[in-house]
Every structure is written in structure tokens, then in C-alpha cells.
Amino acid sequence: MKLTSFVQDRQLTIALTGEIDHHSAKEIMDTVSDKIDVYMPLRCILDFRDVRFMDSSGIAVVLHALRRMNMLQGRLLLQNIPAQPYKVLRAAGIEKITEIKEECPK
């Protein structure tokens, strides 16, 4: 899985893409963890702009990244979440335990 990311001032932004389901989640999870381990950011931003579909496997991806950032005493932010993934994240109350920077305009 190739995920585009960039780092600035110890802020790591990772752009998630495509369809996040059980088939793809493990690899996405591992890639996100690897990037966090390499860059040790103070803030990690997961950008959902190009996520075309997400089921509850994506919740596990976010929780995994959140645990990783908590260990580093950093923060996890989610941004640009389209309506479908947002509804799935909200079903798990993710908006209560992570920061959502910007929602995608509907």
C-alpha cells in the first residue's frame, strides 16, 4: 500500500485513499504505524479526502493510530471526511475521542 504523506514541524499528514475494508485495512494500519514510528510526530493527521468507501475496519485503523499517538503523547486529527466514512466513524463515537479538523462539505 502506497500512502502519500508529508511532514512539517513534527506534524505528519497521511492521505488515505480508496476503499478501506477488512481486505485493505491491515496493510493501511501497518503503513500508518510505520510512518508514525519513523517520523515520531507530535501531531498526526489522517486525511480522508480520497476515501471512497469505509466500513468498520476503518474504525480499527483510526483506533490503532490513536493508540500509537497516545504512546508518543501526541495528538491524532482526522480531516476532510466524506459523508459515508463520517457516518461509520460517528457510529463508533470516534468524534468524541479524536479531533476532527474539517469535515468535508456535503
Added chain:
Amino acid sequence: MKGENYMNLEFPSKSANEAFARAAVACFAAQLDPTLDELGDIKTAVSEAVTNCIVHAYPDELGPVILKARILPDNVLDLVVKDRGRGIENIEQARTPMFTTGGDDRSGMGITIMESFMTEFHLSSTPGKGTTVHMKRKIVRRGGKK
């Protein structure tokens, strides 16, 4: 005229079929003229049900996943997802939000999401025999001719 439409699919419990299953149901459901939101809910529920067969019903082997879709009167999509896998010992527990017997790549939210995204949801299971999810989603009829 009104002969109700349906489709039946059977495929092995390979994770690559998750995307196929939800796309197939989305194409079938298109005749009900759903909104993007409605289609998103349906795809999510199908993905959850099929994933559960793949991950939980057949943890160590491949087995058949049966997917049936029907159009019922009043613009209702009727879905059945069935496996002949290990079954569920305690359904109440399985329905609990965040409960999972899977690893840390599972969230335990699949059943909760199916229940809340669909109009009707029914789960039946026999340990050692398999599990069936039966769900319905009413598609709101919007303006325009049909």
C-alpha cells in the same frame, strides 16, 4: 409488470470478495433509485455482513458465502447473507457495541452498524452450523416519474 426482481450469489470467503459483494448489491439496488446516502448505508451493511463470514465464520479455511438480494413491494431491498461456518454461541454478546472475538484489526462495531443503518435487521445462528443475517432497507421514493 410486477414480477419481483432478485439475484443470488455464492462465492468463497476470500477477502477480495468484500468489494465485489458490496458493488454487486449496489448495482442491483440501483433500480430502486436510491440516494448516495442510502446506497452508502447499504454498501456498508453488506460489507459488514460479508466480512463477518470471511473473518469469523471460516477463521481457518475457505467456505461458501451466500448472498441473496430481492426487491420487495414498496421500494424495499431485502438482503440475506449466509454462511455455513462456526456460528455464534452468544448472540446478545455479539451484538454488544465494541464486542469482538477478533484481533486488534477488528472494532466490534459491525453488527451495531448493520442494525442502525438498515430498516430491519435479524441475526440467527447455530453453533457449528452457520449464521444468517437478514436485513431490509426501505428506499424513499422521491419525486419524478417511475
